[in-house]
Amino acid sequence: MIKLENIVKIYDANVENKRALDDVNLTIEDGEFVAVIGPSGSGKSTLLNIIGCMDSATEGTYELNGQEVTKMNAKQVQKVRRDNIGFVFQHFALMDYYTAYENIELPLLARNEKSKNRKKLVIKTMEELGILAEINKVPGKMSGGQRQRVAIARALVTGCNILLADEPTGALDQNTGKEVLELLKEINKKGTTVIIVTHDMNIAKQANRVIEIVDGKIV
Amino acid sequence: MLRKLFRYKLTSIFFVICQLIVYFAVFGALGIYNKAFDKEKDRLEAIYDRRIEMEVMTMVDIDVLTYSGLNLEAGNLLLAGKLSLALQEGGSNTRSEVILKQNEEMPYKLLEGRLPGSEPEDAGKRLVALGRDKYKYAYEENGKKYVTIESETYEVVGVIGSERSDYWDYKVVLNINCIGENTLKNIVKKNEFTIELGSNEGDLNDAYSRVYGNIMSADSSSIITAKKINNTGESTVEKTLGKENLKVNIIVYIFCLFNCMVMSEFWIIQRKKDLAIKKAFGMSDYKIIVEIAGNILALSLVALVGFFVIYGVFVILPVDLGIKVTFNLFTCVSTVAAVLVTVIITMIYPIYKVLRFQPVNVIGSGE
Numbered sequence: 001m002i003k004l005e006n007i008v009k010i011y012d013a014n015v016e017n018k019r020a021l022d023d024v025n026l027t028i029e030d031g032e033f034v035a036v037i038g039p040s041g042s043g044k045s046t047l048l049n050i051i052g053c054m055d056s057a058t059e060g061t062y063e064l065n066g067q068e069v070t071k072m073n074a075k076q077v078q079k080v081r082r083d084n085i086g087f088v089f090q091h092f093a094l095m096d097y098y099t100a101y102e103n104i105e106l107p108l109l110a111r112n113e114k115s116k117n118r119k120k121l122v123i124k125t126m127e128e129l130g131i132l133a134e135i136n137k138v139p140g141k142m143s144g145g146q147r148q149r150v151a152i153a154r155a156l157v158t159g160c161n162i163l164l165a166d167e168p169t170g171a172l173d174q175n176t177g178k179e180v181l182e183l184l185k186e187i188n189k190k191g192t193t194v195i196i197v198t199h200d201m202n203i204a205k206q207a208n209r210v211i212e213i214v215d216g217k218i219v
Numbered sequence: 220m221l222r223k224l225f226r227y228k229l230t231s232i233f234f235v236i237c238q239l240i241v242y243f244a245v246f247g248a249l250g251i252y253n254k255a256f257d258k259e260k261d262r263l264e265a266i267y268d269r270r271i272e273m274e275v276m277t278m279v280d281i282d283v284l285t286y287s288g289l290n291l292e293a294g295n296l297l298l299a300g301k302l303s304l305a306l307q308e309g310g311s312n313t314r315s316e317v318i319l320k321q322n323e324e325m326p327y328k329l330l331e332g333r334l335p336g337s338e339p340e341d342a343g344k345r346l347v348a349l350g351r352d353k354y355k356y357a358y359e360e361n362g363k364k365y366v367t368i369e370s371e372t373y374e375v376v377g378v379i380g381s382e383r384s385d386y387w388d389y390k391v392v393l394n395i396n397c398i399g400e401n402t403l404k405n406i407v408k409k410n411e412f413t414i415e416l417g418s419n420e421g422d423l424n425d426a427y428s429r430v431y432g433n434i435m436s437a438d439s440s441s442i443i444t445a446k447k448i449n450n451t452g453e454s455t456v457e458k459t460l461g462k463e464n465l466k467v468n469i470i471v472y473i474f475c476l477f478n479c480m481v482m483s484e485f486w487i488i489q490r491k492k493d494l495a496i497k498k499a500f501g502m503s504d505y506k507i508i509v510e511i512a513g514n515i516l517a518l519s520l521v522a523l524v525g526f527f528v529i530y531g532v533f534v535i536l537p538v539d540l541g542i543k544v545t546f547n548l549f550t551c552v553s554t555v556a557a558v559l560v561t562v563i564i565t566m567i568y569p570i571y572k573v574l575r576f577q578p579v580n581v582i583g584s585g586e
Contacts, residue, residue: 054579082501093582095493097226110501
Protein backbone atom coordinates (compact mmCIF):
# COMPACT_ATOMS: atom_id res chain seq x y z
CA MET A 1 0.00 0.00 0.00
CA ILE A 2 1.12 3.52 -0.85
CA LYS A 3 0.31 6.24 1.67
CA LEU A 4 1.25 9.90 1.22
CA GLU A 5 0.49 12.39 4.00
CA ASN A 6 0.87 16.16 3.67
CA ILE A 7 3.53 15.82 0.99
CA VAL A 8 5.15 19.09 -0.08
CA LYS A 9 7.83 19.35 -2.74
CA ILE A 10 9.80 22.54 -3.27
CA TYR A 11 12.51 22.51 -5.97
CA ASP A 12 13.74 26.06 -5.53
CA ALA A 13 12.72 28.21 -2.58
CA ASN A 14 13.47 31.40 -4.55
CA VAL A 15 10.94 30.67 -7.28
CA GLU A 16 7.42 32.08 -7.16
CA ASN A 17 4.69 29.40 -6.92
CA LYS A 18 7.53 27.35 -5.58
CA ARG A 19 5.49 24.33 -4.44
CA ALA A 20 5.56 21.60 -7.10
CA LEU A 21 3.43 19.54 -4.70
CA ASP A 22 1.36 21.24 -2.05
CA ASP A 23 0.00 19.25 0.86
CA VAL A 24 -0.78 16.07 -1.07
CA ASN A 25 -2.60 13.28 0.76
CA LEU A 26 -3.10 10.05 -1.13
CA THR A 27 -3.58 6.36 -0.43
CA ILE A 28 -3.33 3.70 -3.13
CA GLU A 29 -4.24 0.13 -2.26
CA ASP A 30 -2.41 -2.92 -3.60
CA GLY A 31 -3.60 -4.00 -7.05
CA GLU A 32 -5.17 -0.68 -8.02
CA PHE A 33 -4.88 0.83 -11.51
CA VAL A 34 -4.60 4.57 -10.97
CA ALA A 35 -4.26 7.35 -13.52
CA VAL A 36 -2.83 10.70 -12.50
CA ILE A 37 -3.93 13.49 -14.83
CA GLY A 38 -3.30 17.15 -15.00
CA PRO A 39 -1.92 19.83 -17.27
CA SER A 40 1.78 20.23 -17.96
CA GLY A 41 3.63 21.54 -14.91
CA SER A 42 0.87 20.54 -12.51
CA GLY A 43 3.17 18.25 -10.50
CA LYS A 44 1.98 14.84 -11.67
CA SER A 45 5.44 13.61 -12.67
CA THR A 46 6.85 14.97 -9.41
CA LEU A 47 4.22 12.94 -7.56
CA LEU A 48 5.20 9.85 -9.55
CA ASN A 49 8.89 10.41 -8.84
CA ILE A 50 8.20 10.66 -5.11
CA ILE A 51 6.04 7.52 -5.14
CA GLY A 52 8.77 5.78 -7.15
CA CYS A 53 11.47 6.87 -4.64
CA MET A 54 13.28 8.67 -7.43
CA ASP A 55 12.90 11.96 -5.63
CA SER A 56 12.32 12.93 -2.01
CA ALA A 57 9.58 15.06 -0.50
CA THR A 58 10.47 18.38 1.15
CA GLU A 59 7.79 17.87 3.82
CA GLY A 60 5.33 15.16 4.81
CA THR A 61 5.53 11.40 5.18
CA TYR A 62 5.54 8.63 2.62
CA GLU A 63 4.83 5.05 3.61
CA LEU A 64 5.32 2.15 1.22
CA ASN A 65 4.07 -1.27 2.35
CA GLY A 66 4.23 -0.06 5.96
CA GLN A 67 7.79 1.29 5.75
CA GLU A 68 8.32 5.01 6.12
CA VAL A 69 10.43 5.97 3.09
CA THR A 70 10.86 9.59 4.21
CA LYS A 71 12.91 8.40 7.19
CA MET A 72 15.22 6.14 5.20
CA ASN A 73 18.74 6.94 4.07
CA ALA A 74 19.70 6.97 0.37
CA LYS A 75 20.90 3.36 0.40
CA GLN A 76 17.70 2.09 2.02
CA VAL A 77 15.58 4.09 -0.42
CA GLN A 78 17.54 2.61 -3.30
CA LYS A 79 16.85 -0.89 -1.97
CA VAL A 80 13.13 -0.18 -1.55
CA ARG A 81 12.97 1.11 -5.12
CA ARG A 82 14.94 -1.86 -6.45
CA ASP A 83 12.79 -4.43 -4.66
CA ASN A 84 9.31 -2.95 -5.06
CA ILE A 85 9.05 -0.51 -7.92
CA GLY A 86 9.22 -0.77 -11.67
CA PHE A 87 9.50 2.47 -13.59
CA VAL A 88 8.49 3.19 -17.17
CA PHE A 89 9.85 6.59 -18.13
CA GLN A 90 8.51 9.00 -20.66
CA HIS A 91 10.32 8.56 -24.01
CA PHE A 92 11.25 5.01 -22.92
CA ALA A 93 14.62 5.94 -21.32
CA LEU A 94 16.35 2.96 -22.87
CA MET A 95 20.13 2.75 -23.08
CA ASP A 96 20.80 3.43 -26.76
CA TYR A 97 24.00 1.39 -27.06
CA TYR A 98 22.61 -1.67 -25.28
CA THR A 99 20.52 -4.44 -26.82
CA ALA A 100 16.96 -5.12 -25.70
CA TYR A 101 18.28 -8.03 -23.65
CA GLU A 102 20.89 -5.87 -21.92
CA ASN A 103 18.35 -3.13 -21.21
CA ILE A 104 15.94 -5.56 -19.59
CA GLU A 105 18.73 -7.31 -17.70
CA LEU A 106 19.81 -4.05 -16.00
CA PRO A 107 17.61 -4.19 -12.84
CA LEU A 108 18.65 -7.82 -12.30
CA LEU A 109 22.33 -6.87 -12.52
CA ALA A 110 21.64 -4.21 -9.91
CA ARG A 111 20.19 -6.93 -7.68
CA ASN A 112 23.26 -9.15 -8.22
CA GLU A 113 21.17 -11.95 -9.73
CA LYS A 114 23.23 -14.84 -11.08
CA SER A 115 23.82 -14.92 -14.82
CA LYS A 116 21.78 -18.08 -15.40
CA ASN A 117 18.82 -16.71 -13.44
CA ARG A 118 19.08 -13.35 -15.21
CA LYS A 119 18.90 -15.02 -18.59
CA LYS A 120 15.89 -17.11 -17.53
CA LEU A 121 13.97 -14.11 -16.17
CA VAL A 122 14.77 -11.80 -19.11
CA ILE A 123 13.71 -14.37 -21.71
CA LYS A 124 10.54 -15.21 -19.75
CA THR A 125 9.57 -11.52 -19.55
CA MET A 126 10.37 -10.90 -23.20
CA GLU A 127 8.24 -13.89 -24.17
CA GLU A 128 5.34 -12.62 -22.08
CA LEU A 129 5.52 -9.21 -23.74
CA GLY A 130 6.03 -10.63 -27.23
CA ILE A 131 9.39 -9.03 -27.91
CA LEU A 132 11.67 -12.07 -27.93
CA ALA A 133 12.43 -11.47 -31.62
CA GLU A 134 14.02 -8.13 -30.66
CA ILE A 135 16.42 -9.69 -28.16
CA ASN A 136 19.62 -8.55 -29.89
CA LYS A 137 18.34 -5.29 -31.32
CA VAL A 138 19.41 -1.91 -30.02
CA PRO A 139 16.58 0.63 -29.39
CA GLY A 140 17.41 2.53 -32.57
CA LYS A 141 16.48 -0.53 -34.62
CA MET A 142 13.08 -1.02 -32.92
CA SER A 143 9.68 0.58 -33.45
CA GLY A 144 8.17 2.87 -30.81
CA GLY A 145 5.82 0.14 -29.58
CA GLN A 146 8.64 -2.37 -29.30
CA ARG A 147 10.74 0.13 -27.39
CA GLN A 148 7.92 0.79 -24.95
CA ARG A 149 7.46 -2.97 -24.44
CA VAL A 150 11.19 -3.29 -23.74
CA ALA A 151 10.85 -0.45 -21.22
CA ILE A 152 7.89 -2.20 -19.59
CA ALA A 153 9.75 -5.53 -19.61
CA ARG A 154 12.65 -3.85 -17.85
CA ALA A 155 10.25 -2.49 -15.21
CA LEU A 156 8.61 -5.87 -14.68
CA VAL A 157 11.55 -8.25 -14.87
CA THR A 158 12.29 -8.11 -11.15
CA GLY A 159 8.71 -9.09 -10.29
CA CYS A 160 7.96 -5.71 -8.75
CA ASN A 161 4.56 -5.13 -7.14
CA ILE A 162 4.21 -1.48 -8.22
CA LEU A 163 4.56 -0.30 -11.80
CA LEU A 164 4.83 3.44 -12.39
CA ALA A 165 4.52 4.75 -15.92
CA ASP A 166 5.11 8.35 -16.89
CA GLU A 167 3.18 9.17 -20.07
CA PRO A 168 3.55 5.58 -21.34
CA THR A 169 1.69 6.31 -24.57
CA GLY A 170 2.95 9.87 -25.05
CA ALA A 171 5.54 8.99 -27.66
CA LEU A 172 3.42 6.40 -29.48
CA ASP A 173 0.83 6.50 -32.26
CA GLN A 174 -2.82 5.85 -31.33
CA ASN A 175 -2.90 2.13 -32.15
CA THR A 176 0.39 1.34 -30.47
CA GLY A 177 -0.70 3.46 -27.51
CA LYS A 178 -3.85 1.34 -27.18
CA GLU A 179 -1.79 -1.86 -27.29
CA VAL A 180 0.50 -0.62 -24.55
CA LEU A 181 -2.48 0.41 -22.43
CA GLU A 182 -4.01 -3.07 -22.85
CA LEU A 183 -0.69 -4.51 -21.79
CA LEU A 184 -0.67 -2.38 -18.64
CA LYS A 185 -4.23 -3.53 -17.86
CA GLU A 186 -3.13 -7.16 -18.18
CA ILE A 187 -0.22 -6.53 -15.87
CA ASN A 188 -2.63 -4.96 -13.37
CA LYS A 189 -4.95 -7.95 -13.61
CA LYS A 190 -2.08 -10.17 -12.49
CA GLY A 191 -1.96 -8.19 -9.22
CA THR A 192 0.57 -5.44 -9.89
CA THR A 193 -0.37 -1.96 -8.74
CA VAL A 194 -0.17 0.29 -11.82
CA ILE A 195 0.02 4.07 -11.62
CA ILE A 196 0.20 6.02 -14.86
CA VAL A 197 0.68 9.69 -15.43
CA THR A 198 -1.08 11.16 -18.45
CA HIS A 199 -2.66 14.35 -19.64
CA ASP A 200 -5.01 12.43 -21.95
CA MET A 201 -8.43 11.93 -20.31
CA ASN A 202 -9.32 9.06 -22.71
CA ILE A 203 -6.36 7.09 -21.42
CA ALA A 204 -7.07 8.03 -17.82
CA LYS A 205 -10.61 6.69 -18.16
CA GLN A 206 -9.23 3.19 -18.70
CA ALA A 207 -7.91 3.21 -15.10
CA ASN A 208 -9.96 2.13 -12.06
CA ARG A 209 -9.32 5.43 -10.41
CA VAL A 210 -8.39 8.87 -11.69
CA ILE A 211 -6.54 11.43 -9.61
CA GLU A 212 -6.47 14.95 -10.95
CA ILE A 213 -3.72 17.26 -9.90
CA VAL A 214 -3.61 21.00 -10.54
CA ASP A 215 -0.89 23.37 -9.31
CA GLY A 216 0.52 20.68 -7.07
CA LYS A 217 -2.78 19.93 -5.34
CA ILE A 218 -5.08 16.93 -5.73
CA VAL A 219 -8.53 18.15 -6.73
CA MET B 220 33.21 -8.82 -25.85
CA LEU B 221 34.71 -6.22 -28.21
CA ARG B 222 31.22 -4.92 -29.01
CA LYS B 223 30.63 -4.29 -25.31
CA LEU B 224 34.06 -2.72 -24.90
CA PHE B 225 33.58 -0.37 -27.84
CA ARG B 226 29.91 0.24 -27.18
CA TYR B 227 30.56 3.98 -27.11
CA LYS B 228 32.74 4.04 -30.20
CA LEU B 229 33.81 7.69 -30.35
CA THR B 230 35.19 8.09 -26.84
CA SER B 231 36.52 4.51 -26.71
CA ILE B 232 38.52 4.85 -29.92
CA PHE B 233 39.78 8.29 -28.90
CA PHE B 234 40.85 6.92 -25.51
CA VAL B 235 42.65 3.95 -27.10
CA ILE B 236 44.53 6.31 -29.47
CA CYS B 237 45.42 8.55 -26.54
CA GLN B 238 46.65 5.54 -24.59
CA LEU B 239 48.69 4.34 -27.55
CA ILE B 240 50.52 7.69 -27.55
CA VAL B 241 50.97 7.32 -23.78
CA TYR B 242 52.61 3.92 -24.32
CA PHE B 243 54.90 5.29 -27.01
CA ALA B 244 55.93 8.07 -24.61
CA VAL B 245 56.34 5.69 -21.65
CA PHE B 246 58.23 3.01 -23.54
CA GLY B 247 60.30 5.70 -25.22
CA ALA B 248 61.27 7.07 -21.82
CA LEU B 249 61.87 3.58 -20.46
CA GLY B 250 64.05 2.83 -23.47
CA ILE B 251 66.16 5.89 -22.67
CA TYR B 252 66.44 4.85 -19.01
CA ASN B 253 67.32 1.27 -19.88
CA LYS B 254 69.91 2.51 -22.38
CA ALA B 255 71.51 4.68 -19.69
CA PHE B 256 71.56 1.86 -17.15
CA ASP B 257 72.85 -0.66 -19.70
CA LYS B 258 75.68 1.68 -20.56
CA GLU B 259 76.45 2.03 -16.87
CA LYS B 260 76.43 -1.78 -16.50
CA ASP B 261 78.93 -2.07 -19.36
CA ARG B 262 81.09 0.61 -17.76
CA LEU B 263 81.07 -1.17 -14.41
CA GLU B 264 81.87 -4.51 -16.03
CA ALA B 265 84.86 -2.91 -17.75
CA ILE B 266 86.38 -1.83 -14.43
CA TYR B 267 89.04 -4.07 -12.92
CA ASP B 268 88.66 -5.31 -9.36
CA ARG B 269 92.07 -3.85 -8.51
CA ARG B 270 93.41 -0.77 -10.21
CA ILE B 271 96.40 1.49 -9.96
CA GLU B 272 96.49 4.68 -11.94
CA MET B 273 99.83 6.29 -12.69
CA GLU B 274 100.37 9.81 -13.93
CA VAL B 275 103.77 9.74 -15.63
CA MET B 276 105.67 12.85 -16.60
CA THR B 277 108.90 12.55 -18.55
CA MET B 278 111.20 15.49 -19.20
CA VAL B 279 112.63 14.22 -22.46
CA ASP B 280 111.17 12.55 -25.54
CA ILE B 281 112.13 9.03 -24.51
CA ASP B 282 109.85 6.09 -25.24
CA VAL B 283 109.13 4.97 -21.72
CA LEU B 284 105.97 3.23 -22.89
CA THR B 285 107.59 0.37 -24.79
CA TYR B 286 109.62 -0.53 -21.71
CA SER B 287 106.96 0.02 -19.11
CA GLY B 288 105.48 -3.48 -19.42
CA LEU B 289 108.78 -5.32 -19.70
CA ASN B 290 108.78 -8.62 -17.75
CA LEU B 291 105.43 -7.66 -16.23
CA GLU B 292 103.72 -10.96 -15.34
CA ALA B 293 100.54 -9.84 -13.56
CA GLY B 294 97.69 -7.55 -14.57
CA ASN B 295 97.07 -5.62 -17.72
CA LEU B 296 98.85 -2.36 -18.47
CA LEU B 297 97.10 0.24 -20.53
CA LEU B 298 97.88 3.71 -21.79
CA ALA B 299 94.57 5.55 -21.53
CA GLY B 300 93.54 8.78 -19.84
CA LYS B 301 93.27 11.68 -22.22
CA LEU B 302 95.19 10.09 -25.08
CA SER B 303 93.81 11.44 -28.34
CA LEU B 304 94.89 10.38 -31.83
CA ALA B 305 93.95 11.66 -35.27
CA LEU B 306 91.62 9.28 -37.10
CA GLN B 307 91.76 10.66 -40.63
CA GLU B 308 88.60 8.99 -41.99
CA GLY B 309 86.61 10.25 -39.00
CA GLY B 310 87.92 13.76 -39.60
CA SER B 311 88.74 14.38 -35.95
CA ASN B 312 90.88 13.40 -33.02
CA THR B 313 89.64 10.32 -31.19
CA ARG B 314 90.13 9.10 -27.64
CA SER B 315 92.38 6.08 -27.90
CA GLU B 316 93.87 3.41 -25.68
CA VAL B 317 97.11 1.50 -26.14
CA ILE B 318 97.60 -1.94 -24.62
CA LEU B 319 101.10 -1.91 -23.14
CA LYS B 320 101.03 -5.41 -21.68
CA GLN B 321 98.31 -8.05 -21.50
CA ASN B 322 98.56 -10.81 -18.90
CA GLU B 323 94.90 -11.58 -18.41
CA GLU B 324 91.65 -11.19 -20.31
CA MET B 325 90.99 -7.62 -21.42
CA PRO B 326 87.57 -6.12 -20.55
CA TYR B 327 86.79 -5.10 -24.17
CA LYS B 328 83.69 -6.70 -25.65
CA LEU B 329 84.37 -7.86 -29.17
CA LEU B 330 81.60 -8.10 -31.74
CA GLU B 331 83.97 -9.64 -34.25
CA GLY B 332 87.69 -10.27 -34.77
CA ARG B 333 90.27 -9.85 -32.04
CA LEU B 334 92.39 -7.30 -30.23
CA PRO B 335 95.66 -6.14 -31.80
CA GLY B 336 98.64 -8.01 -30.33
CA SER B 337 96.63 -11.06 -29.40
CA GLU B 338 98.46 -13.25 -31.98
CA PRO B 339 102.28 -13.78 -31.93
CA GLU B 340 102.55 -12.77 -35.61
CA ASP B 341 100.95 -9.36 -34.87
CA ALA B 342 104.23 -7.90 -33.65
CA GLY B 343 105.56 -5.23 -35.96
CA LYS B 344 102.33 -4.88 -37.95
CA ARG B 345 100.04 -1.85 -37.71
CA LEU B 346 96.82 -3.20 -36.25
CA VAL B 347 93.85 -1.64 -34.49
CA ALA B 348 90.51 -2.65 -32.97
CA LEU B 349 87.73 -0.11 -33.41
CA GLY B 350 84.48 0.56 -31.61
CA ARG B 351 81.30 -0.06 -33.62
CA ASP B 352 80.84 3.64 -34.34
CA LYS B 353 84.44 4.21 -35.44
CA TYR B 354 84.38 1.05 -37.55
CA LYS B 355 81.99 2.71 -40.00
CA TYR B 356 84.87 4.98 -41.09
CA ALA B 357 87.01 2.01 -42.12
CA TYR B 358 87.56 1.52 -45.84
CA GLU B 359 87.92 -1.81 -47.60
CA GLU B 360 90.88 -2.96 -49.62
CA ASN B 361 91.62 -6.51 -50.74
CA GLY B 362 88.89 -7.84 -48.46
CA LYS B 363 90.37 -6.18 -45.38
CA LYS B 364 89.36 -3.05 -43.52
CA TYR B 365 91.72 -0.17 -42.91
CA VAL B 366 91.84 3.21 -41.20
CA THR B 367 94.44 5.95 -41.07
CA ILE B 368 95.68 6.95 -37.64
CA GLU B 369 98.26 9.71 -37.31
CA SER B 370 98.91 9.44 -41.09
CA GLU B 371 99.67 5.71 -40.84
CA THR B 372 97.49 2.95 -42.27
CA TYR B 373 96.20 0.42 -39.78
CA GLU B 374 94.46 -2.84 -40.48
CA VAL B 375 91.26 -3.24 -38.47
CA VAL B 376 91.44 -6.66 -36.81
CA GLY B 377 88.52 -6.35 -34.41
CA VAL B 378 85.24 -4.54 -33.80
CA ILE B 379 84.46 -3.62 -30.22
CA GLY B 380 80.89 -3.17 -29.02
CA SER B 381 78.24 -4.32 -26.62
CA GLU B 382 74.88 -5.81 -27.54
CA ARG B 383 73.11 -3.66 -24.96
CA SER B 384 74.76 -0.22 -25.08
CA ASP B 385 77.04 2.09 -27.02
CA TYR B 386 79.63 2.22 -24.22
CA TRP B 387 82.33 0.63 -26.39
CA ASP B 388 81.25 2.13 -29.70
CA TYR B 389 83.75 4.99 -29.79
CA LYS B 390 86.88 3.15 -28.68
CA VAL B 391 90.12 2.98 -30.67
CA VAL B 392 92.42 0.30 -29.22
CA LEU B 393 96.03 -0.12 -30.26
CA ASN B 394 98.82 -2.33 -28.95
CA ILE B 395 102.34 -1.09 -28.26
CA ASN B 396 103.71 -4.12 -30.17
CA CYS B 397 101.79 -3.38 -33.32
CA ILE B 398 101.78 0.41 -33.45
CA GLY B 399 103.20 2.63 -36.20
CA GLU B 400 106.38 4.63 -35.61
CA ASN B 401 104.74 7.96 -36.31
CA THR B 402 101.85 7.22 -33.97
CA LEU B 403 104.21 6.23 -31.16
CA LYS B 404 106.33 9.33 -31.79
CA ASN B 405 103.27 11.55 -31.51
CA ILE B 406 102.25 9.87 -28.27
CA VAL B 407 105.73 10.04 -26.74
CA LYS B 408 106.21 13.71 -27.46
CA LYS B 409 103.25 14.53 -25.24
CA ASN B 410 105.50 13.85 -22.20
CA GLU B 411 102.55 13.22 -19.94
CA PHE B 412 100.70 9.92 -19.80
CA THR B 413 98.10 8.17 -17.76
CA ILE B 414 98.93 4.51 -17.37
CA GLU B 415 96.46 2.12 -15.80
CA LEU B 416 97.45 -1.14 -14.23
CA GLY B 417 94.48 -3.40 -13.59
CA SER B 418 93.73 -6.95 -12.59
CA ASN B 419 90.76 -9.14 -11.74
CA GLU B 420 93.00 -12.01 -10.68
CA GLY B 421 95.53 -10.97 -8.07
CA ASP B 422 97.42 -8.37 -6.09
CA LEU B 423 99.12 -5.58 -8.05
CA ASN B 424 101.81 -4.41 -5.62
CA ASP B 425 104.62 -6.39 -7.26
CA ALA B 426 103.35 -5.53 -10.71
CA TYR B 427 103.32 -1.86 -9.81
CA SER B 428 106.94 -2.07 -8.55
CA ARG B 429 107.91 -3.69 -11.84
CA VAL B 430 106.23 -0.97 -13.95
CA TYR B 431 107.69 1.76 -11.77
CA GLY B 432 111.16 0.26 -12.13
CA ASN B 433 110.77 -0.11 -15.91
CA ILE B 434 109.79 3.52 -16.37
CA MET B 435 112.54 4.80 -14.10
CA SER B 436 115.07 2.61 -15.96
CA ALA B 437 114.01 4.18 -19.23
CA ASP B 438 114.01 7.72 -17.87
CA SER B 439 115.28 8.27 -14.36
CA SER B 440 113.99 11.85 -14.44
CA SER B 441 110.35 10.69 -14.78
CA ILE B 442 107.91 11.82 -12.14
CA ILE B 443 105.34 9.16 -11.32
CA THR B 444 102.26 9.86 -9.24
CA ALA B 445 100.35 6.68 -8.52
CA LYS B 446 97.13 5.95 -6.70
CA LYS B 447 95.07 2.88 -5.99
CA ILE B 448 91.52 3.34 -7.16
CA ASN B 449 88.90 1.65 -5.04
CA ASN B 450 85.73 3.33 -6.32
CA THR B 451 83.91 2.69 -9.55
CA GLY B 452 84.17 6.29 -10.72
CA GLU B 453 81.49 8.70 -11.80
CA SER B 454 78.23 7.19 -13.02
CA THR B 455 77.38 7.81 -16.68
CA VAL B 456 73.61 7.52 -16.13
CA GLU B 457 72.88 11.21 -15.66
CA LYS B 458 75.18 12.16 -18.52
CA THR B 459 73.46 9.72 -20.87
CA LEU B 460 70.00 10.86 -19.79
CA GLY B 461 71.05 14.46 -20.32
CA LYS B 462 71.97 13.71 -23.92
CA GLU B 463 68.66 11.99 -24.73
CA ASN B 464 65.31 13.63 -25.38
CA LEU B 465 63.70 12.38 -22.21
CA LYS B 466 61.89 15.69 -21.72
CA VAL B 467 59.98 15.23 -24.98
CA ASN B 468 58.65 11.88 -23.79
CA ILE B 469 57.61 13.35 -20.45
CA ILE B 470 55.86 16.30 -22.13
CA VAL B 471 54.02 13.96 -24.51
CA TYR B 472 52.96 11.79 -21.56
CA ILE B 473 51.65 14.77 -19.56
CA PHE B 474 49.88 16.11 -22.66
CA CYS B 475 48.16 12.74 -23.10
CA LEU B 476 47.10 12.74 -19.45
CA PHE B 477 45.47 16.13 -19.96
CA ASN B 478 43.88 14.75 -23.10
CA CYS B 479 42.47 11.87 -21.08
CA MET B 480 41.01 14.35 -18.59
CA VAL B 481 39.39 16.35 -21.39
CA MET B 482 38.17 13.14 -22.94
CA SER B 483 36.53 12.08 -19.69
CA GLU B 484 34.20 15.09 -20.10
CA PHE B 485 33.05 13.72 -23.46
CA TRP B 486 33.01 10.27 -21.91
CA ILE B 487 30.41 11.43 -19.42
CA ILE B 488 28.39 13.36 -22.02
CA GLN B 489 28.08 10.20 -24.10
CA ARG B 490 27.19 7.98 -21.14
CA LYS B 491 25.31 10.34 -18.85
CA LYS B 492 21.83 9.15 -19.78
CA ASP B 493 22.82 5.47 -19.49
CA LEU B 494 24.48 6.04 -16.12
CA ALA B 495 21.34 7.81 -14.90
CA ILE B 496 19.20 4.90 -16.08
CA LYS B 497 21.48 2.46 -14.28
CA LYS B 498 21.18 4.51 -11.12
CA ALA B 499 17.42 4.75 -11.52
CA PHE B 500 17.14 0.99 -11.75
CA GLY B 501 19.01 0.48 -8.52
CA MET B 502 22.62 0.04 -9.54
CA SER B 503 24.80 1.32 -6.72
CA ASP B 504 27.39 4.06 -7.23
CA TYR B 505 30.10 1.57 -6.27
CA LYS B 506 28.99 -0.88 -8.93
CA ILE B 507 28.82 1.85 -11.58
CA ILE B 508 32.30 3.10 -10.66
CA VAL B 509 33.72 -0.45 -10.80
CA GLU B 510 32.11 -0.84 -14.23
CA ILE B 511 33.66 2.45 -15.43
CA ALA B 512 37.08 1.44 -14.06
CA GLY B 513 36.82 -1.97 -15.70
CA ASN B 514 35.93 -0.38 -19.03
CA ILE B 515 38.79 2.13 -18.91
CA LEU B 516 41.25 -0.54 -17.77
CA ALA B 517 40.16 -2.90 -20.55
CA LEU B 518 40.55 -0.10 -23.14
CA SER B 519 44.03 0.61 -21.73
CA LEU B 520 44.95 -3.05 -22.16
CA VAL B 521 43.60 -3.01 -25.73
CA ALA B 522 45.85 -0.01 -26.37
CA LEU B 523 48.79 -1.89 -24.79
CA VAL B 524 48.21 -4.88 -27.06
CA GLY B 525 47.90 -2.43 -29.97
CA PHE B 526 51.23 -0.88 -29.01
CA PHE B 527 53.00 -4.24 -28.99
CA VAL B 528 51.43 -5.20 -32.32
CA ILE B 529 52.65 -1.93 -33.91
CA TYR B 530 56.05 -2.33 -32.22
CA GLY B 531 56.27 -5.94 -33.42
CA VAL B 532 55.42 -4.94 -37.00
CA PHE B 533 58.12 -2.27 -36.98
CA VAL B 534 60.66 -4.71 -35.52
CA ILE B 535 59.86 -7.28 -38.22
CA LEU B 536 59.98 -4.76 -41.11
CA PRO B 537 62.51 -3.51 -39.69
CA VAL B 538 61.94 0.20 -39.22
CA ASP B 539 63.59 2.13 -36.41
CA LEU B 540 60.87 3.61 -34.18
CA GLY B 541 63.48 5.03 -31.85
CA ILE B 542 62.03 2.84 -29.10
CA LYS B 543 63.57 -0.30 -27.68
CA VAL B 544 61.35 -2.31 -25.36
CA THR B 545 63.30 -4.26 -22.78
CA PHE B 546 61.36 -6.58 -20.49
CA ASN B 547 62.55 -6.24 -16.92
CA LEU B 548 61.04 -5.47 -13.53
CA PHE B 549 61.50 -1.73 -13.98
CA THR B 550 59.69 -1.78 -17.33
CA CYS B 551 56.82 -3.88 -15.97
CA VAL B 552 56.35 -1.73 -12.85
CA SER B 553 56.55 1.49 -14.88
CA THR B 554 54.02 0.22 -17.43
CA VAL B 555 51.56 -0.81 -14.71
CA ALA B 556 52.06 2.59 -13.04
CA ALA B 557 51.47 4.42 -16.34
CA VAL B 558 48.26 2.45 -16.94
CA LEU B 559 47.01 3.09 -13.41
CA VAL B 560 47.81 6.81 -13.51
CA THR B 561 45.90 7.18 -16.79
CA VAL B 562 42.96 5.14 -15.52
CA ILE B 563 42.77 7.19 -12.31
CA ILE B 564 43.12 10.53 -14.15
CA THR B 565 40.43 9.51 -16.62
CA MET B 566 38.10 8.32 -13.87
CA ILE B 567 38.19 11.37 -11.61
CA TYR B 568 35.55 13.36 -13.49
CA PRO B 569 33.18 10.44 -14.27
CA ILE B 570 33.25 9.36 -10.61
CA TYR B 571 32.54 12.92 -9.46
CA LYS B 572 29.59 13.10 -11.84
CA VAL B 573 28.22 9.66 -10.91
CA LEU B 574 28.28 10.52 -7.23
CA ARG B 575 26.65 13.89 -7.81
CA PHE B 576 23.82 13.56 -10.28
CA GLN B 577 20.24 12.60 -9.53
CA PRO B 578 18.92 10.15 -12.12
CA VAL B 579 15.52 11.80 -12.30
CA ASN B 580 17.08 15.11 -13.35
CA VAL B 581 19.08 13.48 -16.11
CA ILE B 582 16.44 11.15 -17.50
CA GLY B 583 13.84 13.91 -17.38
CA SER B 584 10.25 13.53 -16.37
CA GLY B 585 8.75 15.32 -19.33
CA GLU B 586 7.26 18.08 -17.27
